[in-house]
Amino acid sequence: MTNWLLVAAGAxxxxxxRYLTDRTVQSRHDTxxxxxxxxxxxFGCAVLGFVSAAVAAGVGSPHLxxxxxTGFCGALTTYSTFSYETLRxxxxxxxxxxxxxxxxxxLAGLGAVxxxxxxxxxxxx
Numbered sequence: 866m867t868n869w870l871l872v873a874a875g876a877x878x879x880x881x882x883r884y885l886t887d888r889t890v891q892s893r894h895d896t897x898x899x900x901x902x903x904x905x906x907x908f909g910c911a912v913l914g915f916v917s918a919a920v921a922a923g924v925g926s927p928h929l930x931x932x933x934x935t936g937f938c939g940a941l942t943t944y945s946t947f948s949y950e951t952l953r954x955x956x957x958x959x960x961x962x963x964x965x966x967x968x969x970x971x972l973a974g975l976g977a978v979x980x981x982x983x984x985x986x987x988x989x990x
Contacts, residue, residue: 871931875939876936899946902946902947912933913981915982919985954966
C-alpha cells in the first residue's frame, strides 16, 4: 500500500470520529467551553505519543506511523477548530475561558503525549 493511501485510510476513520466525539462530548456540557475539541485533541496527543514511541522502540513500523500518526491523529485532532473556538470565546467576552482553553489545551496535550509515550515505554521499554 502506498504511503498516501495509509494516510487517507487513517484520516477516513479519524475525521468522522472527531466530529462524532465532539458532538457527543459537547452535548453533555451546558457551557460555551469547547470540551469536544479539547477532548479529541488530548486523546489524539496520547495516541500519537504511544504510536511514535512504539515505532521508535521498533515494535511498530513506519507504515503504522503513517496510518495512525499522520492519518488518524492528523484528522482526529484539530488546531484550526481549537483556534477558531478560542477566538470566538474571546470575541464573545469569555476571555477567561479563552485563556483557559489555550493553557488547558497546551498542558493537556503535552501531558497526553507524555502519557502515551510512557505507556508505550512501559510495554516495550
